[in-house]
Structures are given as structure tokens and as C-alpha cells.
Amino acid sequence: MSARLLVSVVDDDESVRESLPDLLNEFGFAVQAFSSAEEFLASDYVDRTRCLILDIAMPGMSGPDLQLELSQRGQDIPVVFVTAHGDESVRPRLLKQGAAECLFKPFSDTALLAALTTALQGG
């Protein structure tokens, strides 16, 4: 199963880190979960990550900050933002800045699959 693409999840909410990997596994992805941007950057999975599911608001480095950081490092990993804040106005701005998609919690499994598909095709 080495053909499986690695999707990394960065979210400070534990229940997300718990539930999302299982669903992604069902989709057929390999998954790694991180509780903060800093933890992800420090890990060995940055290079291998094919797609990043990233929370916007987190203590410390936020989701957009991480995206900017990766971009500056020259690692253009496709990003799907997820957020519990229902502020729709952030979505166009994020898409403009290069995000593959921005999902508002709660989101359906098909919406997630579609976003991942978009992200991977774009990449």
C-alpha cells in the first residue's frame, strides 16, 4: 500500500484529529495528524505530505501562517482549510492566496472528497 498518498491533518481540536484520519483512511489515503503547525514543521512528514488539511485558528502559528511558511520554504503542498468559524468572508481570500479549498465545519464526506480531489489534481 505504498502507493497511498499521504494527507496530513493539522488541527488543535482533538476530536478532529481523531475522526478525520479514519475517514481519510476510508477514502484510501495515508494520514498523519498534528495538533499544531509547529509540530508539523518539526516532523519528518512535511516532504512526503501530498495534501494538507489545515485548521485556520490555532494557538501559536495559524493555518494561513503555516501555508505562508511552506510557500516561503518552496514546498507548495496543496492546502484544504477547515474552520469552525462560520465567517464566509475568509474563503475567497484564502482561495486567492492559493488554497485548494476552504471547508466550514461541519462538512460532509463528499465535500471533503471533492476538495481533496481538487487539491490533488491541481498539484
Next chain:
Amino acid sequence: MSFENGEQAGSGNDGLRPDLTAQTDEYGEMTRRLQRCINDLVSLLVLPAIWSGGGPSDIARTALDALMGMLEIDLLYLRLSLPGGEAPIEMFRIGNSQKQVGRPEEMGALLDRWLEADPKQSLPRATIRVGAEDMSVVPLRLGLQGEFGMIVAGSRHAEFPTQVQTLLLGVAANLTTIGLREAGLRSERSRAAEELDRRVAQRTSELAAANAELMKEIGERRQAEARLRHEETALRHSEARKAAILDSALDCIVTIDHGGHITEFNRAAEHIFGHRRDEVMGRTLAEVIIPPPLREQHRRGLERYLATNEAHVLGLRIETTALRADGTIFPVELAVTRIPLADPPSFTGFLRDITERKWAEEELRRSETFLAETRRLSSTGGFSKRIATGEIRWSAEIYQMFELDAAEPLTLGRILTRVHPEDVHSFNEMLDQQERGVDYEHDCRLLMPDQSIKYLHVVARATCDDGELEYFGAVQDVTQRRLAEQALAKARSDLAHVTRVTSIGAMTASIAHEVNQPLAGIVTNASTCLRMLAADPPNVDGARETARRTIRDANRASDVISRLRAMFSRKEAIFETMDLNEAAREVIALSLSELHRHRVVLRQEFADDLPTVVGDRIQLQQVILNLVLNASEAMSDVQDRPRRLVVSTEREGDDHVRLMVQDVGVGFDTQSLNRLFDAFYTTKSGGMGIGLSVSKSIIENHRGRLSAIPNDGPGATFAFSIPRGSEGVTRAGVGGAGWMSAGTDAPLTPRQP
């Protein structure tokens, strides 16, 4: 008898010489006659011996009998004169041969003649006619003057009286006289002796009576002396007592005579009037102690009494004024009595300085007026209650509050008819408190007959005079105040609610985050679950796990919704014992995402041993939330330093708990400090400016204090402190706040925590 014997003896002697008969017959006859005469004389001479001790009539009778026997005569009469004017006793002796004694008239005439004859001359013989014969009668006086009476002898013999008869009659008369005189003397002596005895007895009895009288007198005199001594002692004691009473009397005692001159002036009088007794004795009362305007009245009153006995002041207790030596006039109470028995009349005046009493009366009057006015103005009534007897006394105001008739007896039962049924229990607890003799305050409602409700506040203090527990207290009708407080509490509660609802706007994103987070978990897990079940073969274990997570997240969402509902829907305040740390943690949990969104770094420093407090959890959480959001807001423009927020709790002193929210934001200048808590003051573009104002009123409603202090460095610290939930604080806090919060749904029902 003796005569018979003598004759017989003589006859015997004649027979011895028969030869001499012729010659000697003459001599013999003479001798016989002499013998006979001697015998008769002897017989007469022994008569006194026979008479010895006899009375005059015995003597007379014996003498008559003896003469009759020896004289051979026909008549003997004896008249015996008795001393003392008694009728004379007459006795007759008549010879054997004689039948007649003559005519009585003839004898009477003779006797009269003899009796009236001159006592110095001898009495003449007489002859009286007896029948056909004459009879010679011879009278003899008894006594020289015939003072003892008379003997008359009569005989028909011609020779009568013979010499012998005369001799014998004379001797008999003399002997009889002597006997009668002796008898008389004896009788006289006897009478004298009797008289003497009688006089002695009389004298003796008189002496005895005199003696008895004397003894009685002596006794009486002794008694009188003893009485006198007793009375003197009593008088001395009385005087001493009087002096002691006068000296120690608290009242002035002044006596005057009928001229109004002072005759007594006791120590109290000296002390009060400032006069010395020896200076005023004898002076007139008027000039010494009667104020000039009253002197004329006093003089006229005294004159009128002396003239007519008509008194206006005697025996009465009157209030007037008196004059001191220093010229000051002061009020006195005066009682004047007339001294009993004193004539001309004199009087005692009892005077008491009532300056202090008048002052006290005036003060009391003023105080009562003041109190009544105060009660009227403050809708307050006074009461007292004796615990031992249960006797309750109310002022008129309380009767008006209770709308009870003051004329009917006041009983606990009547009072309870007005006490609100829901307050009867606490009313009874108040009664129990009275039994313990502690001071107390009590709030109570009355349910009036028209179903209106009155609120009363009772303050009572226990006193213990002479071991008897008695309460004095005030009852204030605080209905208006309570209604105002309720209206205020309702307004405050409404305002607090409005500000909470308003804060929903500010919290919308956070709330959405809080809800969306678990919802995301639910949707994701449910989707995973379905996919696992749809696989071939189905991943049942994985599906079960995801289903479990679904439920967990749903519960999490439910909790958030509950907290939000609690926070934003409830209006009424509920006071309860609560943990401020826990309340603060819940607030932080709710606002955590908001803080994250603002990149706030939160630190919690909660004291472990924080005492519980009594308060309304939601209202206090509203304050905490308000302070946290304000702090977050204050740091929204901070870019050059971590947006550090510290929420901490700690003890403050022994009896308070403090919660602090410290930020590193823009802070405030000291000039705006005074306005920070004013309503509608705000530094925020989107704020209404009522958050801190409402928070302040909430904290003050908890008997606490909300304060703001600029930090040494950047930012400010907002803190509030409220009393810890000790027993006393709990009671007071609950009672007061309970009523104030009795607001929205049932405005007339205080809530019990």
C-alpha cells in the same frame, strides 16, 4: 320558902322551955318577930345575888315576890320607869284573901299625885276604899327622885305599916333601886360597850375603806407615774424620731405658726433654699422662700384660713415656685398640712425641688413628640413585649399597619391572622429567637383582608431589667421601599439580560466555533461509520468506534448549547452556594475559541483552597465573561507583544474572595477611571458602554466591589471581590438579595435559596 322553913324551925325551939311560957311569951313573941325580921332582911339581902345580870323587869318581879311573901299585905304595886322614854312597866301582887284591890280610878289618882310630888319631900300615906273596908297604901320612891319608878304597898291592917314592914319595904326599895341602878349601869355599860364596839367596828371599817382608797390611790398614782414616764419616754423617742426624720428627709420640711413665722426648717430645706436654719427661724415664710409675686396670695390665704377655716391648699399636692437665697426661682411640689391639735393653727409644708423632674418631663414630652413625629414620617411603629407574660404593647402606628382595632385585646392569634401564610414559619422562628433573649432583625409580610401585601421590617433589642426579659423594637412599613427595590431589581435583571444577549453578537463567531467543532466531529464520524459498514467485508469494529465518537461529540455539542442557553436565556437571579473557580472555568471554556481567534494567550491561576461564595452563578459568570472579552478586546491592536491574559482567583482577607482579569492591552488613563463604570461610557467603536456598568451593579448586589487598576506595565487589571459564603454572610446575603431579586415571574414571592 325560906320563910316557911324559918317559922318551922322557930316553932321547934319554942318547945324547949315550957315553964317560962307566961312570962316569956312576950319576949318569945318579940324574939320570933325579930328572928323573922332578920330572916326577911337576910332574904332581901341575898336578892342582889339573885339579880346578878338580870334586867330591870326581872329585878322588879323578884323584889315584888319576896316582899309579898314576907309582909303579909294585901297589895303590892310596882311601877318601873324605863330609860329612853319607853312606857313604864307596871306590876301587881295581890294577897290571897283579897279579891278586890280597890277602884282603879282611885289608885290612878293616887299614883298621879305621888308621881308629881316634889321629890325632896317624903310621900304621904293614903287610904283607899276597897269594898266595905279601907286600905292603907304606902308609896316608896325607887331612887332618890323616884327616877326608877315607885313601889306602893297596901294592907287592911290598921297598924300597917309596922316598923318592921316599913323597914323591910325601905330596905327592899333601896336594894331594888341599887339593883335597878346596877342593871341600868350594866345596861349602860353594855350599851356603851356595844356603842364602842360599834364605833370601833365602824371606825375600823372606815379605816379599812380609807386604806383601800389610799391603796387604790397609790396604785393609780403609780400607774399614772408609770404612764407619765412611758409617755415621757415615748415623747423623747418621738422627738428624737421627729428630729431624725426632719434631718434625714429628702424633702424640705418647713413649719410655720399662725402668723406665718418659720418654726422649723430642716436640713434638706437648708440645702435646697441655701438658708441656714438659725437665720430663718422666726422670720416670715413669705420673705424667705416665697417669690414676691406669690407673697400676697400666700398672706391672703393664711388670713382667710384663720378667719374662716377655708383652705385652698391644705392637704393637696400642688406645683408652684419657690425662692432660693441667691434669688433664683425654681419649681417645687408643695404639700401643706395643718399640725394636729395646734392652736392657734400652725402648719407644715413639705417641699420638693422638681426642677429636674420638670426638665425631665419637658424632655420626655419633647422626646415623645419627636418620636411620634419620627414614627409618622418614617412609617415606623414601636412595640414592647414581656417574654415571661407574653404581654405585647403596640403604638398606634402598628395597629394601623396591621389594620387591627386597638380597642380589642392584642393576642398572638390576632397578629397571626395578618401574617402572610408563607412567612408564618419564619415568624415562629422569630418568636423562638425572642425566647433566647438575643437582639434580632426580622422581615415579614402581611396579607391584608383585601389580599394586598405589606412588607414590614422589625428591629428588636432585648433588655433584661430585674431579670425580666423584655423586648423593645421598631416596626417599619417598608412596602414602598420593597416595591421600589423589586422594580429596581427587575430593571437591573432585565438590563443584565439585555447585555448578555448583546454579548451574543460579540460571541457569535466563538459560539459558532464551539458548536461547529463537535458538529464536524459528528458528521465526520457518522460518514466514516457508514463507509466502514458499506465495505466488504464491513469494518464493524471501526464502525462501532466511530459511532461512539459520534455520540461523544453530540454530547459535547449539547453541553455547549446548554451553557449558552443558561447564559443567555435566564433572567432571574438565583443565589446559591457556588465555587467561583468552577464558574470562571466554564466562562473560559465558552470564550476560549474567541480568545484564540484574537490570538490571546490565556493563563489561569486559580487558588486551590478558595472558599465558596453565595451568589447568582449566571450573573457572576456574566461579569467574568464581560471582563475577559473586554481584556481580549483591549489587546486586539497589540502586535508587539504576546496578548497575555491572566485570570486568577485568591482569598482577600479572611472573609472575601477575589477574581482578577489582567491584560496587556491599551489600558486606560486615570482621568477616565471615574467614568469607566458609568453606563454608556465606552472606548469601543461597537460597544454600547453598559457592560461594566451592569457588572458593577451585579457585584454590588452581591455586597462586593468591582475595581479597575492600571498595571505597572502595559494594560489594566479588573477585579471584583465578594464576601465568602460564611453562615452569617449567607443569611444576610440571601435575605436581602432574595427580596431584591424577587422580580419577574412572581414579584410578591421571595425566593428561598
